[in-house]
Amino acid sequence: MPVVRGSERYSCQVLCMNRKIIMIRPKTCLANDGNYREPRWFTAWKQKDQMVEFRLPPTIADDISQNTAPFELYSSVAPHSLLALNGVEVFMNASGSHHQLRNVDVRMDALKGATKSRGGLYIYSNQQGCDGGRLYYDGCCCVVMNGDVVAQGSQFSLKDVEVVVAHVDLDAVASLRLSSSSFQEQASSKTTVPSVIAPYKLCRSFNLEEPISHPLKIKYHEPEEEIAFGPACWLWDYLRRSGASGFLVPLSGGADSSSVAAIVGCMCQLVKLRNGNEQVKTDALRIGQYPNGQYPTDGMEFAERIFFQKPQDHDPKCLQAKSGHGISMFTLTGKRPRYKVNGGSNAENLGLHNIQARTRMVFAFMLASLMPWVRNKSGFYLVLATSNVDEALRGNLTKYDCSSGDLNPIGSINKTDLRAFLRWAAVHLGYSSLAAVEAAPPTGELEPARCDCTQDLCFKWGSKLTPSEIGEKVKHFFNYSPEDNRFDLRQFLYNSTWPFQFRKIDELVKEASCNKADLSRLDDRDDKHAGVISNHIGAMGIHENGN
Template sequence: MRLVKVATCNLNQWAMDFDGNLSRIKASIEKAQQEGAVFRVGPELEVTGYGCEDHFLEQDTLTHGWECLAEILSSDLTQGIVCDIGLPVEQGGVRYNCRAFCLNGKILLIRPKKYLANDGNYRELRWFSAWKHHHQTVELQLPGFITRITSQKFVPFGDAYLAFNDTAIAAETCEELFTPASPHIDLALNGVEIIANGSGSHHQLRKLNTRLDLMRSGTGRSGGVYMYANQQGCDGGRLYYDGCACVVVNGDVVAQGSQFSLQDVEVITAVVDLDAVSSYRGAISSLREQASQQSLIPRVNVGFTLSQPDNYSSGFPSLPIAVRYHVPQEEIALGPACWLWDYLRRSGATGFLLPLSGGADSSSVAAIVGSMCQQVVKALEEGNEQVKLDVARIAHYEKASLPKDSQDLAKRILHTVYMGSENSSEDTRTRSSNLAKQIGASHLDVKIDTVVSSLVLLFSSLTGKTPHYKVDGGSTAENLALQNIQARVRMVIAYMLATLLPWVRSKPGFFLVLGSANVDEGLRGYLTKYDCSSADINPIGGISKQDLRAFLRWGAENLGYSALEEIEAAPPTAELEPIRKNYTQLDEVDMGMTYEELSLYGRLRKIFQCGPVSMFQHLCHRWHGRLTPTEVATKVKDFFCYYSINRHKMTTLTPSYHAENYSPEDNRFDHRQFLYNTWWPWQFRKVDEEVKKMEQQKLPSIIMSTDEPTHAEIATKHATGLGVPAAAAGNVSTGGVTLAGKA
């Protein structure tokens, strides 16, 4: 048996943190050595951090990357162990995202990425070029200070693999696993037995299954050992890299790391039997036939033996294990919580300030911070030294008196405030207080009526007119203005408290203000620009309302916050208008669409790239038997009108944890304009033509669901001839002025 012990890792790297990144790389190599591994793979661009973005255009970034590699090569870290390290490299005046294979103080090969990630959250083609010379290598001239360490002036650079005395190793980088013709297929057919993937793959709800299925499928078809390393943590932006480093052999997962963890360095090892790979491949006739005619990939010969034949000192071959998956509710509890902890400890802040309304969204954020506190206390109990240092610094604990439980920690770092007005109900006030108490947060109850009244009085003194709510006979403009005053006052108060509460409590530092607008409200624009949706960071800005409600039910039972159950059961309301016997403000009535519909519109718009016509056609099929084509057309027009009217709000959206791939987030993810022709004349005319065709074809009669509200009950009617919802038409203003929203 050819037994090889391999090591892969999750590293919590931080963009441009060269000291910290190098320290964590060194620690991972040392741990791999201590475990007896002879091959170690790390995450994508681990030296610089993956999220450097336009810093990759700076020559300093590349130079510092080489300087870090020089420190590794000049030490004994690579003695007896092959290290696959990710860093940016320039060759021939072109910058590449690369893997550097090192052994015994030498560089064996630098392999550039062949297929770059350039959609969704990724813009690699902005900073790097793909290696386009298929199955070719050139010589890279090393920087002089590297040559002085390694005595090498040139090293192979390009699409090649390493041939050892007993096996072959190659690299595949992140996106290449997801491509239709992945490099690992060609490599396997060339006899490469171990393929390492240094990755920078972010967390997204329900995404881990896809990642693991690709690895299992790839090695199931062509055999081999697949080693996957990943970033873990907040790299400095909206993404959370969720780790889950693993080793897959012949279609079976034999080792798996954590998906959400507060560990900065996690090393996962496995003992793999290369003879099992050879036997697996040899038993598949079609694989042998394809391999026999496969074009050859360049090889770099290395006079080094990795395996230990019939030597079980490193252990027996690792057996298949059951893959661990988290349910989506658990992912919401853990992913944003770990992201928040990284952001808090790296920002210099001493806690969070959360406007807690007692509604589903802000309560979800509070529960996520509570989950964060639970994860931190768990890490303390496990003896995580880095977490101990961070907790003592952030929450001002003496080292001998760290928090006893999550409530103790929450009292110091989570500060919630209920900002009630004359329109707020006693129910939301009570729910807010109960939840804060269960989590352990320091809670304030503030009345904002005097501030709101002062602003209304100021307006009246300037104009001689006093605005009124619509239930009291006011116009749409008056009603919106009075709602938005409350919403924006809350933002001002939140930032005042975030700045001054530490001073009041004789503590240094400042609090980060947390936002709580969900992805569906962002898509519809159902938020007030520069209200409580304006914050420092937002852990739920990429999560749908439906997923949040499921999380609240899950959290009531699994996080120990029973107050969440009552919060989830309450109908969503902004509480910005007066409550009357015959009128209660409700989100879905205000929006003219349900949250379930919004999620569907979002997926069709972003994931399936639907415009108004194709969305209408899709929904006619989906909702056949429930709605007539005319009713579907009205819904589609309503959505696109509101979406386009409010799109400008996305330009100021609080940086949000990315968890859903239909996020409308303007800055990094959803690159669409924010100034539209909101009448959509051509598209809506085409929709109307489609409706006529369907009506002329005399489709089977439509049976309306009796337990679902009709569109007439929840949606605003279109303004005559314009195709714009009447409510929206009343909200349109010039100069990018904020439109209708909620707190």
């Protein structure tokens, strides 16, 4: 919680026991990258090795009959190491770690490493669910003992609260530490850490009815499962908090929109599977607006109540009507745009294509407002965007088309992972038609490029494109603006008038072209000799246009 001390505001843990505040711990390091900007609101404690008495606000002091509490302020590079040398056996980490694909193994390795060599009992708790923003906190609380996980909670759950319990023997911590003479040497010259005395006994006598928890195999989800369950749980939490009565997705039939539909389907299945949870049941009855005594019979039935899929119109007459609407408005300028096949320019052609895409967004939000009314329901639908991260970073999309919506379940997932998810969902979620969607050839897909990759692409694409063609493709990247990624503080639109990056690309293109020309002259002079050299170059793994 935020705690104001003097003129500073700190982000703190407040430890309470039996209606008393026994300690307040401010953060000494603030997260200032990725999705987090804590220095916007808080300051970090920059002094070391201090403990002071913090005067509690009068309203709190009166409620708990306590005027002050220890404000423990110390800083070190690795707190658990110094605490272990001071004899601390139990470490608590109250975390706010959001879900990232393939990141649980990194988290678990860190928790195990914290206690493996120095010993200790590590209790890791984490938030679970959506806080109303873009992030989903994925739980996975656990208990780690001397480098082994002895209890683990679920990573994806619709529960509001989950408690994980383990029975451990703290003598095992002492045994591990005393078996290491180097640890004892370090402990004899340690820096003393201030402590607070809490009138509580952690341990009790050994009881055969409560066996010691043994190391267990850590539960890891496959990436395809993470794509299914993570966004699904996030959507459910957002839906129940927002007051909406369902979702709407503009469905084109491609991989992206089909993935979003499958994720919503997974959410509906989770609601059915969790029908023993009273809070989930209450929320499902309210959102689905079921009559008294009814409850979802299965995920499909629940989806029919809360999910509306608007097919993207490909009928030529419909497209003509959409673009014609825009043309009739544009004639106010005295000009009438035409498609390229009818003699129009690139600007006219692009404008007429984009009008269809953006009209889709307008219709989607209109339907989201009116479909509950059509179905005699109250509320509104949340519009789901269907733009993957490759499109956002590359700028390969029409603004305010598939990238527009209230939420985007696949906004941080790349196309390769989405295709793997579709293959998995066709089998494990029971949506067999997704296999055909995944197998269909993509339309309009561009591979993302980076401004500093001209040389690498000359190696990768040298057999198909000339260095000059590759250079033009890389330059083209600078003229695209990625969709807004608010957690990314880099500029999202490069200035295409800056000369440096284009000059460097031209230098690389010239160098690669000269190398290719040298090889061509060598080939003309002596085909046989050049063939021998070429074979040697191929054996070394170097492309013909390489340096």
